[in-house]
Amino acid sequence: MGKMKTIYEPLFTPWKIGNVEIKNRFVLTSMGGTNLLGWMENNHFDRAGAEFILQVAKNNCGLVLPGCQPVYNPMFGQWLYKNNKMYEDLKNWMPEFHKTGAKLFVQLTAGFGRSFTISKMMETLYTNRLLRTVSKPFMDLDKITASASESPNRWSDKVPSREMSKAEIQEFIDAFAKTAKKLQYAGVDGVEIHAVHEGYLLDQFTLKYVNKRQDEYGGSLQNRYRFAAEIVKAIKKECGKDFPVSLRYSVVSKTKDFRKGALPGEEYTEVGRDMKESEEAVKFLEEAGYDMLNCDNGTYDAWYWAHPPIYMPENCNLKDVEHIRKFCSIPVVAAGRLDPETAARSIREGKIDGAGFARQFLADSEWISKLMNDEMDDIRPCILCHNGCFNMCHYKGVPNDQDLYDSLHLARCAVNAETMQTDKHYIRKTDSPKNVIIVGGGIGGMETARVLKLRGHNPIIYEASDQLGGTFIPASSESYKGKLRDLLKWYRKKMKDLDIEIHLNERITDLERFKGMDIVVATGAVARKLNVPGFEKTVEACEYLKNKETGKRVAVVGGGLTGCEIAYELALEGKDVTIVEMKDDLIAQTGVCLANSSYLREWFELHRVPVYLETSLKEVRDKEIICTKDGKDMTIPCDTVISSVGYVPAPMTKESGKVRLVGDCKDVGNLRTVIWRAYEVAMKI
Secondary structure: OOOOOHHHHHHHHOEOOOOOEEEOOOOOOOOOOOOOOOOOOOOOOHHHHHHHHHHHHHHHOEOOOOEEOOOOOOOOOOOOOOOOHHHHHHHHHHHHHOOOOOOEEEEEEOOHHHOOOOEHHHHHHOOOOOHHHHHOOOHHHHOOOEOOOOEOOOOOOEEEEEOOOHHHHHHHHHHHHHHHHHHHHOOOEEEEEEEEOOOHHHHHHOOOOOOOOOOOOOOHHHHHOHHHHHHHHHHHHHOOOOOEEEEEEEOOEEEEEOEOOOOOOOOOOOOOOOHHHHHHHHHHHHHHHOOEEEEEEHHHHHOOOOOOOOOOOOOOOHHHHHHHHHHOOEEEEEOOOOHHHHHHHHHOOOOOOEEEEEEEHOOOOOHHHHOOOOOOHHHHOOHHHHHHOOOOOOEEEEEOOOOHHHHOOOOOOOOOOOOOOOOOOOOOOOOOEEEEEEOOHHHHHHHHHHHHHHOEEEEEEOOOOOOOOOOHHHHHHOOHHHHHHHHHHHHHHHHOOOOOOOEOOOOOHOOOOOOOEEEEOOOOOOEOOOOOOOOOOHHHHHHHHHHOOOOOOEEEEEHHHHHHHHHHHHHHHHOOOEEOOOOOOOOOOOOHHHHHHHHHHHHHOOOOOOOOOEEEEEOOOOOOOEEEEEEEEEEEEOOOOEEEOOOOOOOOOOEOOOOOEOOOOOOOOOHHHHHHHHHHHHHHH
């Protein structure tokens, strides 16, 4: 253990929210899935959520906010305050939590309104009158999606939002007060209202482009923020003025229109909350009784501000949060791709009070302890992919295309198979240690080796090239992918720390020499080839990523995630890029969060990158490609053609007996499928 760098010291100073002292400035901000009282299921004291929350608290986080709890549960239509048993369970658990010295605020939400994530199944339930009636007891979409005014849903044109009645608004205000009282009884240190943030229901009331009401909840700033103000007043009346109430708050909406965000640096006209309104709003909200503002930016229409993908700049919300702090006297927390060093400096200079982090805790719940012990290179990094934690994806004509398992189990982690899944992913020591041969030293091979070694086996990696990493080396090579390169470094360090036997430059072509041994094959996939004239003239995506040389004009064939990321990198370098895609939208694939995909789609639109959808490649020539759209041929001039048309598994053998396949050589997927499968295979040996 080393001594912590002095730069981080401001993060370890105490501060107060109302009368509650917090031991340091680290805040775990809420993520759906890390819930103490259940998520999209019958409300109950959730042991998996509690285990995660406790782990974070034990590892030196000052203020812990579990996943957001709807006061009215969208599934089964329960009011959160009605289940007394779970508050007793929570009360019995709180002393164990408080032993850590951390404080717990439970985040409560009025719900989602027009941001509610609609799936294909929900569209069917809503559009069929009989099904809509039958499904009401367990999913009343008419109630769940109700908003400040009639408005289009973020995900679907088939399930619009109606205007909420004043009686419904009052029912929610009462529910917040009753729920807060139960949480206070259970020993929780405070609540956070979720809120005037990210274009959720309470925010929809504040935003002029959504709220067109003519009553006392529409029109002036005071009227639009009235719902949020009445909630805190009701809680203070019920729980007393000393029970702290924080507000999750988006400083600026960064929104151009329904389903249209504003990218960093873009000139645009704000339809939501601009900075001038925000300066007034925070004073009004403080006067109403809020004790803290937990801040970022954005709405569901500009989702990449609240859920920054890797393309967003680090500390993307910090300047706006520092600015808004000048207009209120309550503490302010900043969140959104925060870098701890920058956050520490901002706290030292008195510009913010707390530093909010979320996804990094999913990747490594011990990361604050490691920072304190100067073990920074031992922190498993979050790579901002959203593959495990928040993979609601959306593309043309398809609402949320997400596996039901994922929609019910958010806050898992692509790079850490154990997060929120310790019931099925855990290190179980072996009682019969074996030598296990691993063919392929990519991420799949290294994760298998890591888990095997921790279990007590002796893994031996054979890698054909001169370094570990496999296709993750090219996949992490783009300029903006520093976090992926950090993950690669982490894996290589683990191989060293665990003293795993590695043979580089040794290509295995025949498994006979390992007969009778347990073998894991992790040889990856090979690029798909199109049967078109001149295809051999193209540069395959991974080859480009390894070598980086192209002409000035580049055509990228394939507009999935890999192709779009390559096109983005080329455009950043100043190349003239064109994207050609057979489907009717870019990144039309499951598992890629809308926050990530909408950033790239909108970036290409803003920077006028030519995109040809529903277009197929017909021929590759020396300085041009011929494509077909709507039965007509077109010529696109280019100096280089990059093919990114997918991959096919390349196993050297079939699975049988003691031979198991891991990663893309079994099924082509993403980093999450590779790491989770590797973990599971290593558990079984």
